[in-house]
Amino acid sequence: MMRRIVRMAFRPEAVDAFLQIFEESKDKIRAFPGCLHLELWRDHSRPEVCFTYSLWTGPEALEAYRHSDLFRKTWARTKVLFAERPQAWSLELVQAPEGHPVIFGAAAPGLEAVLARHAPGRVAVLVDDHTEQYCYPKVRAALPDDHLLIRIPHGEQHKNLDTCRYIWTQMLEARLDRQALLVNLGGGVVGDMGGFCAATWKRGIRFVQVPTTLLAQVDASTGGKLGIDFEGVKNIIGAFADPLAVLVDTDFLATLPFAELRSGFAEVIKHALIADADQWKMLRRIEDLRTADWPQIVPRSLAVKRRIVAADPYERGLRKALNFGHTIGHALESAAMQTDQSLLHGEAIAIGMVCESWLSAQKVGLPPEELEQITAFIRQIFGYHPLNNLAKADLLALMHNDKKNEGDRINFSLLPRIGEVRVNQTASEADIRASLDYYESAMQRGSG
Ligand SMILES: NC(=O)c1ccc[n+]([C@@H]2O[C@H](COP(=O)([O-])OP(=O)(O)OC[C@H]3O[C@@H](n4cnc5c(N)ncnc54)[C@H](O)[C@@H]3O)[C@@H](O)[C@H]2O)c1
Ligand SMILES: [Zn+2]
Numbered sequence: 209m210m211r212r213i214v215r216m217a218f219r220p221e222a223v224d225a226f227l228q229i230f231e232e233s234k235d236k237i238r239a240f241p242g243c244l245h246l247e248l249w250r251d252h253s254r255p256e257v258c259f260t261y262s263l264w265t266g267p268e269a270l271e272a273y274r275h276s277d278l279f280r281k282t283w284a285r286t287k288v289l290f291a292e293r294p295q296a297w298s299l300e301l302v303q304a305p306e307g308h309p310v311i312f313g314a315a316a317p318g319l320e321a322v323l324a325r326h327a328p329g330r331v332a333v334l335v336d337d338h339t340e341q342y343c344y345p346k347v348r349a350a351l352p353d354d355h356l357l358i359r360i361p362h363g364e365q366h367k368n369l370d371t372c373r374y375i376w377t378q379m380l381e382a383r384l385d386r387q388a389l390l391v392n393l394g395g396g397v398v399g400d401m402g403g404f405c406a407a408t409w410k411r412g413i414r415f416v417q418v419p420t421t422l423l424a425q426v427d428a429s430t431g432g433k434l435g436i437d438f439e440g441v442k443n444i445i446g447a448f449a450d451p452l453a454v455l456v457d458t459d460f461l462a463t464l465p466f467a468e469l470r471s472g473f474a475e476v477i478k479h480a481l482i483a484d485a486d487q488w489k490m491l492r493r494i495e496d497l498r499t500a501d502w503p504q505i506v507p508r509s510l511a512v513k514r515r516i517v518a519a520d521p522y523e524r525g526l527r528k529a530l531n532f533g534h535t536i537g538h539a540l541e542s543a544a545m546q547t548d549q550s551l552l553h554g555e556a557i558a559i560g561m562v563c564e565s566w567l568s569a570q571k572v573g574l575p576p577e578e579l580e581q582i583t584a585f586i587r588q589i590f591g592y593h594p595l596n597n598l599a600k601a602d603l604l605a606l607m608h609n610d611k612k613n614e615g616d617r618i619n620f621s622l623l624p625r626i627g628e629v630r631v632n633q634t635a636s637e638a639d640i641r642a643s644l645d646y647y648e649s650a651m652q653r654g655s656g
Contacts, residue, residue, distance in 0.1 A: 222289035242269020315457035329387030395421035396428030403434035422472025471554030485627030533561035
Protein backbone atom coordinates (compact mmCIF):
# COMPACT_ATOMS: atom_id res chain seq x y z
CA MET A 209 0.00 0.00 0.00
CA MET A 210 1.46 3.33 -1.05
CA ARG A 211 0.50 6.79 -0.07
CA ARG A 212 1.72 9.65 -2.21
CA ILE A 213 1.45 13.34 -1.50
CA VAL A 214 2.61 16.00 -3.91
CA ARG A 215 2.92 19.61 -2.86
CA MET A 216 2.69 21.99 -5.77
CA ALA A 217 3.18 25.73 -5.66
CA PHE A 218 1.71 27.51 -8.68
CA ARG A 219 2.05 30.96 -10.04
CA PRO A 220 -1.01 32.72 -8.55
CA GLU A 221 -2.59 33.34 -11.94
CA ALA A 222 -2.14 29.67 -12.85
CA VAL A 223 -4.03 28.11 -9.94
CA ASP A 224 -7.38 28.08 -11.76
CA ALA A 225 -5.82 26.45 -14.79
CA PHE A 226 -4.46 23.67 -12.56
CA LEU A 227 -7.83 23.17 -10.86
CA GLN A 228 -9.32 22.78 -14.30
CA ILE A 229 -6.76 20.13 -15.23
CA PHE A 230 -7.45 18.30 -11.99
CA GLU A 231 -11.19 18.33 -12.63
CA GLU A 232 -10.69 16.96 -16.12
CA SER A 233 -8.29 14.19 -15.20
CA LYS A 234 -9.31 13.09 -11.70
CA ASP A 235 -11.83 10.45 -12.79
CA LYS A 236 -9.35 8.89 -15.20
CA ILE A 237 -6.67 8.76 -12.52
CA ARG A 238 -9.13 7.32 -10.01
CA ALA A 239 -9.99 4.63 -12.56
CA PHE A 240 -6.32 3.80 -13.20
CA PRO A 241 -5.52 0.22 -12.08
CA GLY A 242 -4.29 0.30 -8.50
CA CYS A 243 -5.51 3.78 -7.61
CA LEU A 244 -7.63 3.50 -4.46
CA HIS A 245 -8.11 7.14 -3.71
CA LEU A 246 -7.26 10.55 -5.12
CA GLU A 247 -7.96 13.86 -3.56
CA LEU A 248 -6.90 17.47 -3.80
CA TRP A 249 -6.31 19.71 -0.81
CA ARG A 250 -5.72 23.44 -0.99
CA ASP A 251 -3.72 25.34 1.55
CA HIS A 252 -6.20 28.12 2.24
CA SER A 253 -3.68 30.36 3.89
CA ARG A 254 -1.59 30.15 0.68
CA PRO A 255 -3.97 29.76 -2.28
CA GLU A 256 -1.09 29.17 -4.68
CA VAL A 257 -0.22 25.92 -2.90
CA CYS A 258 -2.15 22.70 -3.59
CA PHE A 259 -1.59 19.15 -2.45
CA THR A 260 -2.68 16.01 -4.19
CA TYR A 261 -3.08 12.93 -2.13
CA SER A 262 -3.34 9.51 -3.69
CA LEU A 263 -3.44 6.01 -2.34
CA TRP A 264 -2.28 3.01 -4.36
CA THR A 265 -2.56 -0.74 -3.97
CA GLY A 266 1.22 -0.96 -3.96
CA PRO A 267 4.49 0.45 -5.30
CA GLU A 268 4.10 -1.35 -8.64
CA ALA A 269 0.72 0.28 -9.27
CA LEU A 270 2.14 3.70 -8.52
CA GLU A 271 5.15 3.08 -10.78
CA ALA A 272 2.87 1.88 -13.58
CA TYR A 273 0.87 5.08 -13.31
CA ARG A 274 4.00 7.22 -13.31
CA HIS A 275 5.05 5.62 -16.60
CA SER A 276 1.62 5.91 -18.19
CA ASP A 277 0.49 8.27 -20.93
CA LEU A 278 -2.17 9.57 -18.59
CA PHE A 279 0.48 10.75 -16.13
CA ARG A 280 2.79 12.12 -18.85
CA LYS A 281 -0.01 14.16 -20.38
CA THR A 282 -1.39 15.66 -17.18
CA TRP A 283 2.11 16.36 -15.89
CA ALA A 284 3.12 18.11 -19.11
CA ARG A 285 0.13 20.43 -18.81
CA THR A 286 0.70 21.01 -15.11
CA LYS A 287 4.43 21.60 -14.98
CA VAL A 288 4.28 24.81 -17.01
CA LEU A 289 2.15 26.32 -14.24
CA PHE A 290 4.53 25.79 -11.33
CA ALA A 291 6.11 28.65 -9.43
CA GLU A 292 8.42 26.28 -7.56
CA ARG A 293 9.59 22.75 -8.06
CA PRO A 294 6.96 20.40 -6.64
CA GLN A 295 7.83 18.21 -3.70
CA ALA A 296 6.59 14.66 -3.55
CA TRP A 297 6.45 12.20 -0.71
CA SER A 298 5.72 8.55 -1.24
CA LEU A 299 5.20 6.42 1.75
CA GLU A 300 4.67 2.73 1.97
CA LEU A 301 2.00 1.75 4.42
CA VAL A 302 2.26 -1.56 6.14
CA GLN A 303 -1.33 -1.89 7.20
CA ALA A 304 -3.92 -1.52 4.49
CA PRO A 305 -6.28 1.37 5.12
CA GLU A 306 -8.33 0.67 2.03
CA GLY A 307 -11.49 1.22 3.98
CA HIS A 308 -14.47 -0.99 4.31
CA PRO A 309 -17.75 -1.00 2.49
CA VAL A 310 -20.61 0.96 3.98
CA ILE A 311 -23.95 -0.56 3.15
CA PHE A 312 -26.95 1.74 3.46
CA GLY A 313 -30.45 0.40 3.86
CA ALA A 314 -32.27 -2.24 5.85
CA ALA A 315 -29.82 -3.92 8.23
CA ALA A 316 -31.23 -7.45 8.12
CA PRO A 317 -30.73 -8.18 4.41
CA GLY A 318 -27.40 -6.33 4.50
CA LEU A 319 -26.20 -8.46 7.37
CA GLU A 320 -27.43 -11.62 5.74
CA ALA A 321 -25.48 -10.75 2.60
CA VAL A 322 -22.27 -9.96 4.50
CA LEU A 323 -22.50 -13.17 6.53
CA ALA A 324 -23.25 -15.26 3.45
CA ARG A 325 -20.38 -13.78 1.49
CA HIS A 326 -17.75 -14.11 4.18
CA ALA A 327 -19.00 -17.48 5.43
CA PRO A 328 -17.39 -17.16 8.84
CA GLY A 329 -17.36 -19.64 11.66
CA ARG A 330 -19.44 -18.82 14.69
CA VAL A 331 -21.25 -15.47 14.73
CA ALA A 332 -21.36 -13.48 17.96
CA VAL A 333 -23.50 -10.39 18.49
CA LEU A 334 -22.75 -7.68 21.05
CA VAL A 335 -25.69 -5.61 22.31
CA ASP A 336 -26.40 -3.38 25.28
CA ASP A 337 -29.70 -3.69 27.13
CA HIS A 338 -31.35 -0.98 24.98
CA THR A 339 -30.21 -2.27 21.64
CA GLU A 340 -31.16 -5.79 22.68
CA GLN A 341 -34.67 -4.51 23.24
CA TYR A 342 -35.02 -2.15 20.25
CA CYS A 343 -32.61 -3.28 17.55
CA TYR A 344 -31.84 -6.97 17.97
CA PRO A 345 -35.40 -8.07 17.01
CA LYS A 346 -34.94 -6.27 13.69
CA VAL A 347 -31.88 -8.31 12.69
CA ARG A 348 -32.57 -11.57 14.53
CA ALA A 349 -33.81 -13.36 11.40
CA ALA A 350 -30.59 -12.59 9.51
CA LEU A 351 -28.44 -14.35 12.11
CA PRO A 352 -27.56 -18.04 12.18
CA ASP A 353 -29.58 -19.96 14.77
CA ASP A 354 -26.50 -20.82 16.81
CA HIS A 355 -25.21 -17.24 17.21
CA LEU A 356 -23.78 -16.19 20.54
CA LEU A 357 -25.52 -13.17 22.07
CA ILE A 358 -23.34 -11.10 24.41
CA ARG A 359 -25.25 -8.54 26.49
CA ILE A 360 -23.69 -5.66 28.36
CA PRO A 361 -25.29 -2.79 30.30
CA HIS A 362 -25.66 0.47 28.36
CA GLY A 363 -23.69 3.65 28.93
CA GLU A 364 -20.24 5.18 28.72
CA GLN A 365 -19.55 4.15 32.35
CA HIS A 366 -19.36 0.55 31.15
CA LYS A 367 -16.90 1.22 28.34
CA ASN A 368 -14.05 -0.17 30.39
CA LEU A 369 -11.77 -3.09 31.08
CA ASP A 370 -14.29 -4.87 33.34
CA THR A 371 -16.78 -5.06 30.51
CA CYS A 372 -14.07 -6.19 28.08
CA ARG A 373 -13.16 -8.95 30.51
CA TYR A 374 -16.81 -10.00 30.54
CA ILE A 375 -16.96 -9.99 26.71
CA TRP A 376 -13.69 -11.95 26.36
CA THR A 377 -14.91 -14.42 28.98
CA GLN A 378 -18.07 -15.05 26.96
CA MET A 379 -15.91 -15.58 23.88
CA LEU A 380 -13.67 -17.96 25.74
CA GLU A 381 -16.56 -20.01 27.10
CA ALA A 382 -18.04 -20.24 23.62
CA ARG A 383 -14.58 -21.21 22.30
CA LEU A 384 -14.66 -18.59 19.56
CA ASP A 385 -11.84 -19.29 17.13
CA ARG A 386 -10.20 -17.12 14.49
CA GLN A 387 -12.98 -17.84 12.02
CA ALA A 388 -15.54 -16.22 14.31
CA LEU A 389 -17.13 -12.90 13.48
CA LEU A 390 -18.50 -10.31 15.89
CA VAL A 391 -21.47 -8.09 15.02
CA ASN A 392 -21.53 -4.90 17.09
CA LEU A 393 -25.14 -3.79 17.29
CA GLY A 394 -25.39 -0.50 19.10
CA GLY A 395 -24.11 3.02 19.53
CA GLY A 396 -20.53 4.24 19.77
CA VAL A 397 -19.95 2.48 23.08
CA VAL A 398 -20.82 -0.96 21.70
CA GLY A 399 -18.96 -0.24 18.46
CA ASP A 400 -15.75 1.07 20.08
CA MET A 401 -15.58 -1.60 22.76
CA GLY A 402 -16.84 -4.52 20.65
CA GLY A 403 -14.43 -3.57 17.89
CA PHE A 404 -11.59 -3.43 20.40
CA CYS A 405 -12.48 -6.82 21.86
CA ALA A 406 -12.66 -8.30 18.34
CA ALA A 407 -9.39 -6.67 17.24
CA THR A 408 -7.58 -8.21 20.21
CA TRP A 409 -9.30 -11.62 20.41
CA LYS A 410 -6.78 -14.13 19.07
CA ARG A 411 -4.92 -11.14 17.62
CA GLY A 412 -7.96 -10.05 15.69
CA ILE A 413 -11.14 -11.57 14.36
CA ARG A 414 -13.44 -10.00 11.82
CA PHE A 415 -16.21 -7.70 12.96
CA VAL A 416 -19.12 -5.84 11.44
CA GLN A 417 -20.42 -2.53 12.75
CA VAL A 418 -24.17 -2.03 12.84
CA PRO A 419 -24.46 1.47 14.32
CA THR A 420 -27.83 2.26 15.88
CA THR A 421 -27.38 5.85 17.09
CA LEU A 422 -27.05 8.91 14.89
CA LEU A 423 -23.61 9.62 16.35
CA ALA A 424 -22.40 6.11 15.58
CA GLN A 425 -23.88 6.17 12.06
CA VAL A 426 -22.23 9.41 10.97
CA ASP A 427 -19.10 9.30 13.09
CA ALA A 428 -18.03 6.54 15.48
CA SER A 429 -18.59 3.51 13.23
CA THR A 430 -16.10 4.64 10.63
CA GLY A 431 -12.48 5.69 10.86
CA GLY A 432 -10.98 2.58 12.40
CA LYS A 433 -10.57 3.93 15.92
CA LEU A 434 -11.56 1.46 18.61
CA GLY A 435 -11.11 1.58 22.33
CA ILE A 436 -12.19 1.92 25.90
CA ASP A 437 -11.85 4.33 28.81
CA PHE A 438 -9.31 3.59 31.54
CA GLU A 439 -8.91 5.12 35.01
CA GLY A 440 -11.27 7.91 34.08
CA VAL A 441 -9.44 8.83 30.88
CA LYS A 442 -11.56 8.57 27.74
CA ASN A 443 -10.49 6.27 24.90
CA ILE A 444 -6.98 5.91 26.30
CA ILE A 445 -6.62 2.21 25.46
CA GLY A 446 -7.42 1.06 21.97
CA ALA A 447 -6.39 0.09 18.49
CA PHE A 448 -6.90 0.94 14.87
CA ALA A 449 -8.73 -1.77 12.92
CA ASP A 450 -11.26 -1.74 10.13
CA PRO A 451 -14.53 -3.62 10.25
CA LEU A 452 -15.46 -5.97 7.45
CA ALA A 453 -18.40 -3.71 6.72
CA VAL A 454 -20.55 -1.00 8.26
CA LEU A 455 -24.30 -1.41 7.88
CA VAL A 456 -26.16 1.87 8.20
CA ASP A 457 -29.90 1.53 8.67
CA THR A 458 -31.54 4.84 9.62
CA ASP A 459 -34.73 3.02 10.72
CA PHE A 460 -32.94 2.28 14.00
CA LEU A 461 -33.10 5.99 14.80
CA ALA A 462 -36.88 5.78 15.33
CA THR A 463 -36.48 4.43 18.88
CA LEU A 464 -33.52 6.61 19.87
CA PRO A 465 -34.31 9.05 22.73
CA PHE A 466 -34.61 12.61 21.44
CA ALA A 467 -31.64 13.86 23.48
CA GLU A 468 -29.39 11.21 21.89
CA LEU A 469 -30.67 12.02 18.43
CA ARG A 470 -29.99 15.71 18.93
CA SER A 471 -26.57 15.02 20.40
CA GLY A 472 -25.58 13.04 17.30
CA PHE A 473 -26.96 15.81 15.14
CA ALA A 474 -24.14 18.07 16.34
CA GLU A 475 -21.70 15.92 14.34
CA VAL A 476 -23.97 16.17 11.31
CA ILE A 477 -23.84 19.96 11.62
CA LYS A 478 -20.07 19.79 12.02
CA HIS A 479 -19.56 17.71 8.88
CA ALA A 480 -21.67 20.12 6.85
CA LEU A 481 -19.87 23.18 8.22
CA ILE A 482 -16.38 21.86 7.54
CA ALA A 483 -16.93 20.28 4.14
CA ASP A 484 -20.41 20.36 2.66
CA ALA A 485 -22.04 23.76 2.21
CA ASP A 486 -24.97 22.27 0.25
CA GLN A 487 -25.80 19.90 3.07
CA TRP A 488 -25.72 22.90 5.43
CA LYS A 489 -28.38 24.61 3.31
CA MET A 490 -30.50 21.49 3.55
CA LEU A 491 -30.03 21.13 7.30
CA ARG A 492 -31.12 24.70 7.89
CA ARG A 493 -34.55 23.83 6.55
CA ILE A 494 -35.09 21.19 9.25
CA GLU A 495 -37.72 22.26 11.74
CA ASP A 496 -38.18 19.07 13.71
CA LEU A 497 -35.38 16.53 14.10
CA ARG A 498 -37.93 13.78 14.65
CA THR A 499 -39.17 14.08 11.07
CA ALA A 500 -35.85 14.87 9.37
CA ASP A 501 -35.03 12.94 6.22
CA TRP A 502 -32.30 10.71 7.71
CA PRO A 503 -31.86 8.39 4.71
CA GLN A 504 -30.90 11.53 2.80
CA ILE A 505 -28.83 13.23 5.51
CA VAL A 506 -26.82 10.36 7.04
CA PRO A 507 -24.97 9.09 3.93
CA ARG A 508 -23.83 12.60 3.03
CA SER A 509 -22.66 13.32 6.51
CA LEU A 510 -20.79 10.04 6.73
CA ALA A 511 -19.19 10.73 3.35
CA VAL A 512 -17.45 13.78 4.82
CA LYS A 513 -15.90 11.73 7.60
CA ARG A 514 -14.89 8.97 5.20
CA ARG A 515 -13.26 11.42 2.85
CA ILE A 516 -11.20 12.99 5.59
CA VAL A 517 -10.25 9.66 7.20
CA ALA A 518 -9.19 8.21 3.84
CA ALA A 519 -6.81 11.11 3.42
CA ASP A 520 -5.36 10.66 6.90
CA PRO A 521 -6.01 7.14 8.16
CA TYR A 522 -3.64 7.33 11.13
CA GLU A 523 -4.39 10.83 12.32
CA ARG A 524 -1.18 12.49 11.22
CA GLY A 525 -2.70 15.88 10.41
CA LEU A 526 -5.63 16.36 8.08
CA ARG A 527 -7.99 14.52 10.41
CA LYS A 528 -7.74 17.53 12.65
CA ALA A 529 -10.39 19.03 10.38
CA LEU A 530 -12.86 16.88 12.28
CA ASN A 531 -11.94 18.73 15.45
CA PHE A 532 -14.00 21.77 14.63
CA GLY A 533 -16.09 22.64 17.72
CA HIS A 534 -14.25 20.02 19.74
CA THR A 535 -11.39 22.01 21.31
CA ILE A 536 -13.80 24.11 23.36
CA GLY A 537 -16.52 21.42 23.28
CA HIS A 538 -14.35 18.75 24.89
CA ALA A 539 -13.28 21.11 27.65
CA LEU A 540 -16.94 21.95 28.35
CA GLU A 541 -17.83 18.27 28.36
CA SER A 542 -15.10 17.45 30.88
CA ALA A 543 -15.87 20.48 33.05
CA ALA A 544 -19.57 19.59 33.09
CA MET A 545 -18.73 16.11 34.32
CA GLN A 546 -17.13 17.65 37.39
CA THR A 547 -20.30 19.62 38.24
CA ASP A 548 -23.94 18.60 38.54
CA GLN A 549 -24.64 20.05 35.11
CA SER A 550 -24.78 17.15 32.68
CA LEU A 551 -23.95 17.85 29.08
CA LEU A 552 -24.12 15.23 26.35
CA HIS A 553 -21.18 15.14 23.95
CA GLY A 554 -23.14 16.74 21.11
CA GLU A 555 -24.58 19.45 23.35
CA ALA A 556 -21.06 20.42 24.37
CA ILE A 557 -19.89 20.33 20.74
CA ALA A 558 -22.81 22.54 19.72
CA ILE A 559 -21.64 25.20 22.19
CA GLY A 560 -18.06 24.63 21.04
CA MET A 561 -19.09 25.19 17.42
CA VAL A 562 -20.70 28.55 18.26
CA CYS A 563 -17.55 29.66 20.12
CA GLU A 564 -15.20 28.37 17.43
CA SER A 565 -17.30 29.98 14.70
CA TRP A 566 -16.82 33.26 16.51
CA LEU A 567 -13.06 32.55 16.62
CA SER A 568 -13.28 31.72 12.90
CA ALA A 569 -14.74 35.14 12.23
CA GLN A 570 -11.86 36.76 14.15
CA LYS A 571 -9.01 34.63 12.82
CA VAL A 572 -9.77 33.31 9.37
CA GLY A 573 -12.45 35.63 8.05
CA LEU A 574 -15.69 33.69 8.45
CA PRO A 575 -18.23 36.26 7.14
CA PRO A 576 -20.45 37.81 9.86
CA GLU A 577 -23.67 36.65 8.19
CA GLU A 578 -22.41 33.05 8.23
CA LEU A 579 -21.49 33.34 11.90
CA GLU A 580 -25.02 34.61 12.56
CA GLN A 581 -26.54 31.71 10.56
CA ILE A 582 -24.59 29.12 12.52
CA THR A 583 -25.39 30.74 15.87
CA ALA A 584 -29.11 31.04 15.08
CA PHE A 585 -29.41 27.45 13.87
CA ILE A 586 -27.63 25.99 16.89
CA ARG A 587 -29.78 28.15 19.16
CA GLN A 588 -32.90 26.84 17.43
CA ILE A 589 -31.90 23.19 17.71
CA PHE A 590 -30.04 23.07 21.02
CA GLY A 591 -31.40 26.04 22.99
CA TYR A 592 -29.26 27.85 25.53
CA HIS A 593 -27.07 26.09 28.10
CA PRO A 594 -25.86 28.72 30.59
CA LEU A 595 -22.16 28.30 31.25
CA ASN A 596 -22.22 29.95 34.67
CA ASN A 597 -21.19 26.84 36.64
CA LEU A 598 -18.28 26.07 34.37
CA ALA A 599 -15.41 28.27 35.51
CA LYS A 600 -13.60 29.68 32.52
CA ALA A 601 -10.19 29.29 34.14
CA ASP A 602 -10.82 25.57 34.49
CA LEU A 603 -11.88 25.35 30.87
CA LEU A 604 -8.63 26.90 29.73
CA ALA A 605 -6.65 24.49 31.90
CA LEU A 606 -8.57 21.61 30.36
CA MET A 607 -7.83 22.88 26.85
CA HIS A 608 -4.14 23.07 27.65
CA ASN A 609 -4.27 19.40 28.64
CA ASP A 610 -5.88 18.32 25.39
CA LYS A 611 -3.79 15.68 23.66
CA LYS A 612 -4.23 17.42 20.31
CA ASN A 613 -2.09 20.41 21.28
CA GLU A 614 1.51 20.73 20.38
CA GLY A 615 3.54 22.59 22.99
CA ASP A 616 1.41 25.07 24.90
CA ARG A 617 -0.47 26.62 22.02
CA ILE A 618 -4.12 25.65 21.87
CA ASN A 619 -4.92 24.14 18.52
CA PHE A 620 -8.13 24.86 16.61
CA SER A 621 -9.65 23.90 13.29
CA LEU A 622 -11.54 26.95 12.03
CA LEU A 623 -13.88 27.87 9.19
CA PRO A 624 -12.83 30.49 6.64
CA ARG A 625 -16.33 30.06 5.26
CA ILE A 626 -19.10 27.51 5.61
CA GLY A 627 -18.01 24.30 3.87
CA GLU A 628 -14.27 24.84 4.35
CA VAL A 629 -11.91 24.26 7.21
CA ARG A 630 -8.40 25.30 8.08
CA VAL A 631 -6.41 23.19 10.54
CA ASN A 632 -3.60 24.23 12.88
CA GLN A 633 -4.96 27.60 13.91
CA THR A 634 -4.25 28.95 17.36
CA ALA A 635 -5.98 31.42 19.66
CA SER A 636 -4.99 33.27 22.81
CA GLU A 637 -6.66 32.77 26.17
CA ALA A 638 -8.27 36.19 25.85
CA ASP A 639 -9.78 35.21 22.49
CA ILE A 640 -11.13 31.99 23.95
CA ARG A 641 -12.73 33.79 26.89
CA ALA A 642 -14.26 36.30 24.48
CA SER A 643 -15.68 33.46 22.39
CA LEU A 644 -17.41 32.04 25.49
CA ASP A 645 -18.82 35.51 26.21
CA TYR A 646 -20.07 35.64 22.63
CA TYR A 647 -21.92 32.34 23.16
CA GLU A 648 -23.66 33.62 26.28
CA SER A 649 -24.66 36.98 24.87
CA ALA A 650 -25.75 35.60 21.49
CA MET A 651 -27.88 32.88 23.08
CA GLN A 652 -29.49 35.26 25.56
CA ARG A 653 -30.17 37.75 22.79
CA GLY A 654 -31.91 35.01 20.84
CA SER A 655 -33.95 33.58 23.67
CA GLY A 656 -35.06 36.97 25.03
N1 LIG B 1 -14.38 5.58 17.27
C1 LIG B 1 -14.60 6.84 16.96
O1 LIG B 1 -14.04 7.38 16.02
C2 LIG B 1 -15.59 7.60 17.78
C3 LIG B 1 -16.06 8.84 17.34
C4 LIG B 1 -17.00 9.50 18.11
C5 LIG B 1 -17.45 8.94 19.29
N2 LIG B 1 -16.98 7.75 19.71
C6 LIG B 1 -17.45 7.13 20.95
O2 LIG B 1 -18.84 6.86 20.85
C7 LIG B 1 -19.39 6.82 22.14
C8 LIG B 1 -20.72 7.53 22.14
O3 LIG B 1 -21.58 6.89 21.22
P1 LIG B 1 -23.17 7.05 21.29
O4 LIG B 1 -23.52 8.47 21.40
O5 LIG B 1 -23.72 6.24 20.20
O6 LIG B 1 -23.49 6.45 22.75
P2 LIG B 1 -24.05 5.05 23.26
O7 LIG B 1 -23.50 3.91 22.54
O8 LIG B 1 -23.90 5.10 24.73
O9 LIG B 1 -25.62 5.14 22.92
C9 LIG B 1 -26.42 6.13 23.53
C10 LIG B 1 -27.66 5.51 24.21
O10 LIG B 1 -28.60 5.13 23.20
C11 LIG B 1 -28.99 3.78 23.39
N3 LIG B 1 -29.34 3.28 22.06
C12 LIG B 1 -28.52 2.98 21.05
N4 LIG B 1 -29.20 2.72 19.94
C13 LIG B 1 -30.50 2.84 20.24
C14 LIG B 1 -31.70 2.72 19.48
N5 LIG B 1 -31.67 2.48 18.17
N6 LIG B 1 -32.88 2.90 20.13
C15 LIG B 1 -32.89 3.21 21.45
N7 LIG B 1 -31.80 3.37 22.20
C16 LIG B 1 -30.62 3.18 21.60
C17 LIG B 1 -27.81 3.14 24.05
O11 LIG B 1 -28.17 1.97 24.73
C18 LIG B 1 -27.36 4.24 24.99
O12 LIG B 1 -28.16 4.25 26.13
C19 LIG B 1 -18.37 7.42 23.07
O13 LIG B 1 -17.82 6.42 23.88
C20 LIG B 1 -17.33 8.01 22.15
O14 LIG B 1 -16.03 7.97 22.70
C21 LIG B 1 -16.06 7.08 18.98
ZN1 LIG C 1 -17.58 14.54 18.47
